[in-house]
Amino acid sequence: MLQAVCNKRDSMHVPDGFINAAASVGTGAIAAGGLGYSLRRAGRVLKDRHIPLAGVTAALVFALQMLNFPVLPGVSGHLMGGALAAILLGPWMGAAVVSVVVVVQALFFADGGVSALGVNVLNIAIITALVAWPVFRGLIKLLPATRVAAMGAAMVASLASVLAGSFAFVVEYAVGGVGGAPIGTVLAAMTGVHALIGVGEGLITATALGAVLASRPDLIEGLSDVSLRGAETAPSRRAVTTFAATGMAVAAALVLFVAPFASPHPDGLETVAEETGFSDVARDHPVGGPLADYQVAGVGSEAVGTIVAGLAGTAAAFTVGFGLVAASRKRAGAR
């Protein structure tokens, strides 16, 4: 069975050599401080009975990261689990558990650089947990106490946590990145890709939370002081539609809010590139496609163009995703 563990090949973790030594040390210090604080806070509520529990949960997060979800035909992604861990275990224990996963992956499985441990722990474990928790708790307080609302809050919280992690990477890359990719391009690419990853992460987290709600709602730290209506029953078709519509509206709102920052302003290097006349080469995005560079031709302002592209991307992802799920349901029903 460990063969399966060894065969884990895909990875989102930053390798060695990507962020320079000074920035690695700095990020490492921040991550160590954050992890130390999380452990202290977790230790306050952590009885010794929680240690095996945290360990088994860490093993589960590791296992779930190996479980590839079909996203689109030919494309699969996996749960990162930071938001789910935070919602289920609380922010401090969630951060500690995912940190352990990241450290073990780096040291035992050579997945993610040893010198980039600080970067990976900070982006994947600490920032995700510390963003997902307040977002989730805030939404739970605002929204009606229903199962669908809790799942919607989980979806938004994980989308926000994934985006926050990717922003943290952009900041680290801006401070100590190697390779001279313009920050505007890195930011646009990271935001675009992670908006989609975040939507997927959100849907998985929400569904997983729904499953825990159905059997052991008492285990969910993020809902420890809330009793939900209708948690024991399967959600109705209308509830699912409401959930999907809410999720989509929030994703669209996030894109509206986030996209202007992603507007790739030409930085120094790019200005030089334009003057010397090879900017057309530099602007080409390796991914290509109709939304390459996340701008839409014929839209005047760059920021507006980015927003339109982001919205179109989100809408397309949702349409395709729900279309496929609906189609597969229909086929299953016809059988």
Place this chain on the structure above:
Amino acid sequence: MSGAHAHALHFHGHSPVHRMAAHVKIAALFGFVAAVVVTPTQAIWAFGLHAAVLYVAVGMARLPAGFFFRRLSIEIPFVIFALAMPFVATGPRIEVGPWALSIAGLWGAWNVVAKATLCVGASVVLSATTEIPDILAGFDRLRAPRLLTAIAGFMVRYVEVVVGEVSRVRTAIAARLGDRRRLGEAASLATVSGTMFVRSYERGERIHQAMLARGYDGTMPVISTTPVPARWPPVAIWLAAAWMVTAVAVVVT
């Protein structure tokens, strides 16, 4: 579970590197990684010498080349990512065949590939020559936070159990749903994630009960198979070689 049985990352052997104390090897790994990361990108020769230093460790550990390179292949996704850099990065360009590649991007790609390969190689030597419980004990000796090593200990002990359970559930889903382009599977896999959390949580509670029944008093008993004396001199010489390379590279460039 766990105990003395070998894990798949481990390469059974009795080389001097296998016999070395775990905390010494961990310190050596961190020392080597730091030396590699600090080395200036432009000093291409220095990475060759670092590779030679790493080769000494691999050779002394008597790891077969096939095993070593198979484990190295974990970094392939990063390498692919790094190869995109010369195309996206800006700055002066150089014609290479049909492409105009960014010079800064080429250096960046080289930097990531060289450093990641050397560092992954070094951590492969650690995990191939050291049993996981010994690595965790080594971290304890290096004064890593107890809570962290304790959680990590339970994680590595149960990772096979949980991974096995997840893949059995997955097989069960495939048996019941069929492999319909695997898209209908997504929703059920997400539900499984939640169910698996409940199962894992309850498993954690049962483990604790079982530990109490065996006289657990809040601290893990340390069962060391053979106490290994820490012999620093060979490791110090090895590390000094790596750092000498780095120092010369920094001065020269």
